[in-house]
Amino acid sequence: MAEFSKIEWTDHTFNGWMGCTKVSPACDNCYAENLMDTRYGQVRWGAGEPRRRTSASNWKHPRKWQRQAEADGSRPFVFCSSLADVFDNEVDEEWRRDLFKLIEETPNLVWLLLTKRIGNVMKMTGGVLPINAAIGATMPNQYEYDRDRMKLWEVKQEARPLFTFGSFEPMLGHIILDKHAPDWIIVGGESGQNARPMELDWARSMKRQAEALGRVFNFKQVGGRKADKGGHELDGHTYFARPEIAPGPASRKGLRNG
Numbered sequence: 526m527a528e529f530s531k532i533e534w535t536d537h538t539f540n541g542w543m544g545c546t547k548v549s550p551a552c553d554n555c556y557a558e559n560l561m562d563t564r565y566g567q568v569r570w571g572a573g574e575p576r577r578r579t580s581a582s583n584w585k586h587p588r589k590w591q592r593q594a595e596a597d598g599s600r601p602f603v604f605c606s607s608l609a610d611v612f613d614n615e616v617d618e619e620w621r622r623d624l625f626k627l628i629e630e631t632p633n634l635v636w637l638l639l640t641k642r643i644g645n646v647m648k649m650t651g652g653v654l655p656i657n658a659a660i661g662a663t664m665p666n667q668y669e670y671d672r673d674r675m676k677l678w679e680v681k682q683e684a685r686p687l688f689t690f691g692s693f694e695p696m697l698g699h700i701i702l703d704k705h706a707p708d709w710i711i712v713g714g715e716s717g718q719n720a721r722p723m724e725l726d727w728a729r730s731m732k733r734q735a736e737a738l739g740r741v742f743n744f745k746q747v748g749g750r751k752a753d754k755g756g757h758e759l760d761g762h763t764y765f766a767r768p769e770i771a772p773g774p775a776s777r778k779g780l781r782n783g
Contacts, residue, residue, distance in 0.1 A: 714748020
């Protein structure tokens, strides 16, 4: 449940628990459900199904990454949670408290908390976040961007995460951004056996808009059903940019867009 990640926009992946409920069109072909429920039978997906906490040994991995980051002065990104949702209503509140304690005790790690339940963040945190936590929302289409962008903006203004980010993956349509767009724009097409196509013009538009707004643009993949996921290039170039974070201990002044 913890690893050096193959996801292009992070260094590590950590899952404190597994299991979730589909709440968005982005969830329709959920790889985590296909992997941990359908294929391996580790946990059942859906409302009312118990979430499964991962092992104590798994929870030690971030402390190992912290020690290494302290030694080399790096600020590795940690995606949490790829097999769940940190702000899932059906997660034991004690587990979430344990996670936030772990985040606070690993200050060299940049924790990427991506959720499809951005409306839960303020009430579940009381508007207080570890200073090394970034908050992201999955927004696959215009409807969900329009619905959630101000919720993410409120988190940015009130809870002051290290930065905000939007996962526009799978991107399911053309999206028009505005001044409330997140700091980091991650775009990608869906992959897997039932992948829905992404038009490259949607990604091109997002790149232009991100640049105009002064946001960081990251293009993850074209998407598709083949093993190469359509490749990582957009018009012959790769765009794996990340927000620039100051070295050393976490700082609220550590973000610089561009």
